[in-house]
Amino acid sequence: MELRAVNVTRYITPLREGGSLPALAEADDGFKYVVKFRGSGHGTKVLVSELIGGMIAKILGFQIPELVFINLDEAFGRTEGDEEIQDLLQASQGLNIGLHFLSGALTYDPVVTTIDSNLASAIVWMDAFLMNIDRTVRNTNMLMWHKELWLIDHGSTLYFHHTWNGWENYVISPFKQIKDHVLLPQAKYLSEADKKLKAILTNEKIREIVNLIPDDWLNWTQDNETCQDLRDVYYQFLTTRRNNSEIFIKEAQHARDALI
Secondary structure, eight states: OOOEEEEEEEEEEEOTTSTTOOEEEEETTSOEEEEEOTTSTTTHHHHHHHHHHHHHHHHTTOOOOOEEEEEEOTTTTTTOSOHHHHHHHHHTOEEEEEEEOOTTOEEOOTTTOOOOHHHHHHHHHHHHHHTOOOOBSSOOOEEEETTEEEEOOOTTSOGGGGTOTTGGGTTTOOOGGGGGBTTGGGOOOHHHHHHHHHHHSOHHHHHHHHTTSOGGGOOOOOTTOOHHHHHHHHHHHHHHHHHTHHHHHHHHHHHHHHHO
16 A cells, blocks of 8 residues: 655645635646645645545545655745745645546536445445535535545545544544534434444554554654654544444434434
């Protein structure tokens, strides 16, 4: 399990609908990517969320754009006219993360497109597991591309790490925000999804994913903590939460019952 690494060659345009000011950029492999920058407000923790959330989605069989490590050269952005963007680029020198740009994709509209109940249940399960607060009617973070549903933007998952100390208090959270999930009304088979996805998401797979996190992104160690210590916290969080999935599944089922 690994990600390709590419270098940004051209900054195209900011995508201002994202709170962290992601951008469309071209890389030295000739492809365009939506880039999430380490210099944004939440720093590298958003990149960690994007990496873990995206790779878990991929392992569980969902369609996601290819994730790549994006290198930003020291000189990049010096000629950018917008001062805010120039500051962001200068603060993002080094390793960032990007998602392959799906040209022509349309934002998923629940009024226009109905998602199969099995798929909806699986997505709701994953988002409850990852504590994803950003898959709502207002902001679905899903695209329709070539008549298939694609999941994007997992930067708002695993929000426990923005406080870090006391992460144990979050690990068995029922995640009450699941009531706002755009696909909850269609998620009729949560128990079936729970059984299926837990079997796929093995300890070994979770360890592989957290081991992808670059040392350079784990820059909030304290005292004698190492980068591996922080990876181990992610591993413990994810495995413990998976093992206690009945807590967030019951919450999702109760929230769905209240809707229908």
